[in-house]
Amino acid sequence: GALRAAAQPEAKPFLDLADRLGQIASQLVDGSLRRITVRSYGEALHRYAEVLTVAALRGVMARWSPEPVNLINANTLAREMGLHTSEEWRTSSGDYDYPNLVEVIVETAQRTRSVIGTVRAPGDGRLVGLDGYRFEGKPTGHLLFYRNVDRPGMLATVGGILAEAEVNIAALALGRSSLGSMALTVISTDEGVPAEVRRRVEAIEGVEDVRLVAV
Numbered sequence: 001g002a003l004r005a006a007a008q009p010e011a012k013p014f015l016d017l018a019d020r021l022g023q024i025a026s027q028l029v030d031g032s033l034r035r036i037t038v039r040s041y042g043e044a045l046h047r048y049a050e051v052l053t054v055a056a057l058r059g060v061m062a063r064w065s066p067e068p069v070n071l072i073n074a075n076t077l078a079r080e081m082g083l084h085t086s087e088e089w090r091t092s093s094g095d096y097d098y099p100n101l102v103e104v105i106v107e108t109a110q111r112t113r114s115v116i117g118t119v120r121a122p123g124d125g126r127l128v129g130l131d132g133y134r135f136e137g138k139p140t141g142h143l144l145f146y147r148n149v150d151r152p153g154m155l156a157t158v159g160g161i162l163a164e165a166e167v168n169i170a171a172l173a174l175g176r177s178s179l180g181s182m183a184l185t186v187i188s189t190d191e192g193v194p195a196e197v198r199r200r201v202e203a204i205e206g207v208e209d210v211r212l213v214a215v
Helices: 002-006 012-027 043-061 074-080 154-164 195-202
Strands: 033-041 084-090 101-108 112-119 125-130 133-137 142-149 169-175 182-189 207-214
Touching: 002 043, 012 033, 012 043, 012 101, 012 112, 012 125, 012 207, 033 043, 043 074, 043 084, 043 101, 125 182, 133 169, 133 182, 142 154, 142 195, 154 169, 154 182, 154 195, 195 207
Parallel strands: 033 084
Antiparallel strands: 033 101, 101 112, 112 125, 125 133, 142 182, 142 207, 169 182
């Protein structure tokens, strides 16, 4: 059933999205994973919920598994690694403005993180949420995530550090949530951000939770 569903042309963009969301989620946590939950939202994704879960698993485990992960062995490898996986489907995407969404939630002993994406058109997957923050960006390439105190000048400081290191900013997304005064910044760069540059960003007063992700 799942593999037949995967062969459907309309499913392919969402499978790619689920895989990428899994890759992103796995790079936002440290330590051993305990649970992965994949939620599909929207009537059109009901029949693909199972295979979207497998695709997200494949993306998550690509970072952790010593052997190649594919749609056929992802579930088995997850069980062998002691991972609990849950598949959920909900009829609507709630108060998001997109008819169909995929959400990947990863849990370790320390923390839980959630990434949400959608497909606006074939080949146009979008990352639209992280941990309650809303924004819109492409789930591809080199991404720098951090949370910062929501005050003027924060972006200019980070941008200056990247410019000095000759790291070019390709795209930028800002997310706010109801969580308080912290904002989320997502910067897409043309190349990976070196570890030393990451340390400089982490050292800025009011910046926290800096993560580098490559998809």
